[in-house]
Amino acid sequence: MSLDIESFELLLAAVQRFVKERLVPAENILEETDDVPADIVEDMKAMGLFGLSIPEEYGGIGLSMSQECQVAFELGRTSLAFRSVFGTNVGIGSQGILMDGTPEQKQGILPRVASGELIMSFALTEPDAGSDAAALKMRAELHGDVYVLNGTKRFITNAPRAGAFTLMARTGGPGAGGISSFIVPSNLPGITLGKTDRKMGQRGTKTCDVILENVRVPAANIIGGVPGQGFKTAMKVLERGRLHISAVACGMAQRILEESVAYAKERRQFGKAIGEFQLIQAMLADCQAELYAGWSMVQDCALRYDAKPAGASDPDVIMRASCAKMFCTEMVGRVADRGVQIHGGAGYINEYKVERFYRDVRLLRLYEGTTQIQQIIIGRELMRRD
Template identity: 40%
Template sequence: MVFSEDNLMLRQLARDFANKELTPDLLDQVEETNVFPEEVLQKMADIGFFGIKIPEEYGGMGGNNMDYIAVIEEISRVSAVASLYVSAPNGLGGGPLLISGTEAQKQKYLPPLVTNEKKMCFALTEPGAGSDASSIITKAEDMGDYFLLNGRKTFITRAPLCADAVVYAKTKDADGKVGVSAFIVDMHSEGVSTGSHVRKMGLIGAATSDIVLEDVKVPKENLLGELNQGFKVAMKTLDGGRLGVAAMSVGVAQSCLDEAIKYTKVRKQFGKALADFQNTKFTLADMATKLQAARELLYSAAEAKDRGENCSALVSMAKYYASEICNELAAKALQLHGGYGYTKEYRIERLYRDCRVFTIFEGTSQIQQTVIARSLLKD
């Protein structure tokens, strides 16, 4: 696979930033406080990481998907939670605007995402609508001059930190046909509240909560895309988001392999290093091979998207395989650490916790299998 000079430079920039700024002490502090320092986020914004895929006319880099995954992979290799903040404006946050926003909406909402002046979240999941996203019950009623939204969203990443949210709700058109529409909701509007922060096993430092909507008035100009066509916007957005999760998975999986190699070289049992045992060598070889396969699948999917191909199935393959392999490598790396891997003294403990959700959010592995199978069986 051939990479452009700009892509390689961007990857090196992300790697250098992660190694310099995302120090073990900083990440330990994030774990203890559940807060990611705003000054570090601002440094990422100043470098341009929050606008990798945002066009230059809105303040971004105007990069492509290969650029995006290069940065996500390098950042997540050091810190998975840090990569969430890079992914959001380029993926689920800014994605719906890039896909279906009006020029006025793009001009208003995209530049502040790039500069970190504001944050935006993606609010689709509900207590009773996870994998079956079409079963959402949040409603938006057309009141003439505005829409009135009522409902509850759940597991919304960074919701307590965001100034705005893209909220999906059931709507009716003039003929009474029911569909799903997308709305840009000001999180400071009357009737909007966030629940208590969800206590998660991993990705500590990216606050997650419910969004509660009680008679929230949303201006007509904040309808995102066409009425009743929001579900299509959501699915297209998730395509890009899933590519980001695949890149996170590859980055974390590489870190798991790095930690396993480092530990087995110095840990001795029965008079020799663990790395000298054939079983260890075979385990590491298996890990490296599967990681490379996941990486190649990720790059293939990103290149296909950059060519403008309809590649939802390929993106799902990348997300499915990379996230599953990441979890497998984390488990194997922890096993090689033995009892020490179960303690917080070693990085593998955090990597193991952080990656567990990769097979769940932005579409479970089972949903990815459904997307892949549908593409195989269509007429």
């Protein structure tokens, strides 16, 4: 699955213009209102951004992983909340259905996801199950041809906007083998949302608790129609998502570096631009070198992802995706820290955007699997090898 080279180049150029001409000028509005303007959301739908990763047969654009990462890089060069609006449709909200869903589920859901008519959320995390995803407690009890779901999901991205959830619940015994993945419409009786979370950064993103009390979900809504496969589906979804987030991190590192270089050329101390001082240049050089390394990792791993059979699980690609996610999200944190340092006192003031980007990128090291989870995945795979 990929877009032909000429069409992709046109799409990428359109995304670059959209970021520069529409999103960057709206960053202050986003920060002030804690929301993405409705007209921008409509423009995103018109551009097809909600269906970047969904095949053309379901109304999407059908990008390869490598192409998706290039687009994600460009979208990472502005406030991360803009990408978040459609990020769950492109990634964790839809990919489980695309990878493991039945033909009927794909035909019924994916065209509406690709158009932006239906916003999907990925509901895995719970109050007592985050990194230890196999320990989730939400129960799904079979009664005839429906499952009755009870429990709470936490920190669910786009839940306030969602029309449906890709939701993991326990249909069997303990551990990963007892988890199933459901398509759960958000308007079913018994579903309530908690208050929208107030976060350190990424203003404009929407997360909250999702509470299910005796919610009746048709058994036909189990993704793939087979109970007990939900954990495997979730892990495959997260593997792809980690590459996407890695590319976003690289895009934001590029933006912070550009802001820092511009400030270093403009700000004068001791009679000359601070960028002429070698210690400032050293910080800029460290940012550039780490960004180059991270982006190279992402591009290499994305090509490997595209080369493996569709739907197949390759331990080496899984490990490399974790390497990319770990390195790139930690890298952008260091770049953001240097960006604030280069700006000096101005970097601590909201008027300069490195301050908000510093707060925004901190989350990248937590979701789609923390840095420590990536270390475990990498180390475990290395120990398995002969």
